[in-house]
Structure formats: C-alpha cells, structure tokens
Amino acid sequence: MKTLQVTELFSSIQGESTWAGCPCGFIRLAGCNFYCAWCDTAYSRGAGRTMTLAEIRDEVRKWHLPLVEITGGEPLLQPDAATLASLLLEEGYTVLVETNGSLPIDMLPAGVIRIMDIKCPDSGMHEKMEWSNLDQLAARDEVKFVLASRTDYLWALEIMQRHDLSRRCAAVLFSPVTGWLEPAELAGWIMEDKPPARMQLPLHKYIWPGHTRGV
C-alpha cells in the first residue's frame, strides 16, 4: 500500500497564485531539500506522519472542495506525490502542486497545475534550481519569484525575460518576503518597470496574522 509522509492536512483560503481567494484543501507533505533564508514553513522538515494514499483521499473528500493543493516542504521528494496527484485528478479535483523547482516536474501527471518557485539569490538556494524544469512549463503552469530585495527583483526580471516566462505560463508572480521587503516598495518598482508580472501578497497571512500552521 502506497504511503506518504504528511506534515498537515487542512482547508483554508488559498493565499497565493492566481487561485488566491478560493477555498482550497491543502496537503502539506513532509521534508525539504532546501534551506531558504526566509523559510516560513520550516516545521515541514520533520518526519511527518505516515498516511496511505487512500487515507489522504478520504480526508480530502471530507472538505467538499473542488480545489486541492499538494505542497511542502518539497512535495516531489516523495515520488508517490505524483501518484496522489493522479488519484485526485481521477476524482475530479483541480490539483495544484507547489514545488521549489529542484526536482524534475515532469514526474507529475498531465492535468496538474504546477506552481514553481524560482528561488532568488537572497534565498541562498538559487544555484540549486533544476533549470531544465523551465523547459517543461506549460501554459497552465505558474511561476513564483519570492523577492527579499532589489537584487532579487532585478534578477527575477532578467530570468523572466530570458526564458519568456510571461508568454509561456499562465502567470508570473512576484511576492515580497514578509518582513524583508515592503510591499509598497515592490509595488513602486513594478509600476516603474511595468513587467508582465502579477504582484501578490500572501492573503492567508493577512486574514490570520500570526498563524503559522493550518492556514
């Protein structure tokens, strides 16, 4: 019986991506291979609890939500995350998978909407990206740059242009790191340069300030 290590299961308001604001079920898988300087989900590094795919599916059914996100940590560290995604697609859910972009995203079944973080220099992880993943992105997928500084912003502009991401993906998302980069400062840069990107703020952190889990 196939199993996954799970950090938490919860339903909430989707806080990020073009799906922000939608009620969504979250499956946060355990483990991560990155150490981003500003990580806000370090608790997902733990071993988690073992659940069968059927147990996870049964929990998802209880939410009665059409939208589900598999996240982490880094969900693709567990190959059966792809099996779970297939199972949920077969059940008729819209399935988002958020990944740090370090592992081949083509392991995921067609139909999954992949939201790939492109790690910027201030994260300390940008040299660990699997850049061939950018060639795999499809029109339904989204890419996210989490920006901690002006350096990150300029770097993101360059990567976005070099890989023609705004044309190839559903959205390019620019998100300021909470406590590192003021939203108004990022907004000012975007208004000045007018890149084909969408600024986003983590909606769930504004709805439930101070809550680090289950939102």
Ligand code: SF4
């Ligand atoms: S990839 Fe995500 S979970 Fe892993 S260290 Fe970076 S922010 Fe944290």
